[in-house]
Amino acid sequence: MISVIVPTYNEEENIASCLESLCNQTLPRTAYEIIVVDGNSKDGSREIAAKYADQVFVQTSKKVGGARNDGAMAAKGEIIATTDADCYLPPDWLERIERDFADHPDAVQIYGLVFPKEKGIKNMLSLWAANLFSRLGYWTHSVYYTLGCNTAFRREAFMEIGMYHTIDAGDDLEIARRARRVGRVVLDTRLKVGFSMRRYEQFGTLKSLWEWIYIVVKGGESDKYSYSKREYK
Numbered sequence: 001m002i003s004v005i006v007p008t009y010n011e012e013e014n015i016a017s018c019l020e021s022l023c024n025q026t027l028p029r030t031a032y033e034i035i036v037v038d039g040n041s042k043d044g045s046r047e048i049a050a051k052y053a054d055q056v057f058v059q060t061s062k063k064v065g066g067a068r069n070d071g072a073m074a075a076k077g078e079i080i081a082t083t084d085a086d087c088y089l090p091p092d093w094l095e096r097i098e099r100d101f102a103d104h105p106d107a108v109q110i111y112g113l114v115f116p117k118e119k120g121i122k123n124m125l126s127l128w129a130a131n132l133f134s135r136l137g138y139w140t141h142s143v144y145y146t147l148g149c150n151t152a153f154r155r156e157a158f159m160e161i162g163m164y165h166t167i168d169a170g171d172d173l174e175i176a177r178r179a180r181r182v183g184r185v186v187l188d189t190r191l192k193v194g195f196s197m198r199r200y201e202q203f204g205t206l207k208s209l210w211e212w213i214y215i216v217v218k219g220g221e222s223d224k225y226s227y228s229k230r231e232y233k
Helices: 015-023 045-049 063-074 093-103 121-139 155-160 171-179 198-203 205-217
Strands: 002-008 032-038 055-058 079-082 107-116 151-154 184-195
Touching (some): 002 015, 015 045, 032 045, 045 055, 055 063, 079 093, 079 155, 107 155, 121 184
Parallel strands (some): 032 055
Antiparallel strands (some): 107 151
């Protein structure tokens, strides 16, 4: 079984479409479970999620990484897949993850690329650059840019390496470094998810990237910028 972990926070406008895409996978619905871990939303996120998910509960650990860890602790699957509440998951997403682990018995983590949910050349170019960074990092064995919206782990390895560190940004880069100590981290360029560009459209691409880089350089924590639990218009 595959356990899909979806962190949420005030996502009533997005969570239904995300979970609908997860419920319409090419794998049988009995082959996977959906676990929504909510950051104590003030809107109807949990009530909406309960219509689709197998489990919905409020997180007890800190930050997005902590929400993913809480979900993994409650999971039944041998594979832990993670995505975000504002993403779109193509119908073959879980089937491809299952196949990737079967094709790579030594892999402990599989990750993929992203495409913009919102239209526009600027969004396309932004994610083209992000995907290029992912490819170059993988090909050069330098930076494994394993976005939390499109990654999966063997549960045993995920627990062995200590799960996600609960930091503000860069946790998806950091966990790959630890995963590589116990097995292969594999990029599947055909494993793609629809990624929301709302952060970049509302706060600006350069500003958002600068804040992310600043926090990562500071070791994942910063009093100057807050990268998680943003309020969107």
